[in-house]
Amino acid sequence: MTATRDPQHDERTAGTAELLDVLGRLIRTARAAGHRHQAEYGLSGTPLGILKALSTAESRAGDLAGRLQIAPSVVSRALVPLEQAGLVERRHDPDDARAARLGLTDAGRDRLESARREFSDRFTPLLDAWDPADVATLTRLMDRLESTLTEGLDLGSPAHGSRSPARTSS
Template structure:
């Protein structure tokens, strides 16, 4: 019986290959979370772009231009998203005390509830998934959170 061939050498992990792997994992994680949330929250149909606007508005009312800058979207795209959120009753327009010609967009109580429900459903799904991991893997994920927060900041995430 001939000896088994030696395993092929693995190329060294370069920063680029690590970045590619991280890109893949983040994309798959987001997709899995977005699709699996329907298990706990089957009525949820809010597109992610609208959820992200609600998350940004949770800190306080903003003008459309400010929202566009923070979300890195065109103002007309943000206006369209806001229109949908207005129709749903999740946001409203308020007079801007500094400039009566413009309006600020703010969460309504219904928008705050929607966002809280969405957040709680995602937290339950992630907590459940974390519970399925071996203790060492779970700890590794938790230990990575501060580094991921720094990475988000380095990429220019607006807080």
């Protein structure tokens, strides 16, 4: 007895494989750009992720690790230079006297804004040939993809913290 093949399933599977291939290449390109950005401007990767996450809300280190989907030890190592640079500070946790919350300092907010501006200034010219509507659509779809993968793979909360309105629509 032969199994009946579902052409729609096969087509969706092939499309998913192609999407994952493109996504893998994009991740490698983004990682390489991040390393170059860090070498030139001194801020990217985990430290930048920490500043972005703390810009939306104070957080305990363990909760921050969960939001960023990285090991707590990675957060701990990345926090040391951020605290030494005066970008992040520990504050009393009103819910637990034994714990501390991490928050951005004014210098941390300024450095984050500067990093965002530097990175955007570098990449905006690369997208000059793109229709702004295409950029907006791609942004919305990538946000939706990240949310779908995070939820479907049970990875916890999204890396960037709170949900945007675009994430609630499907």
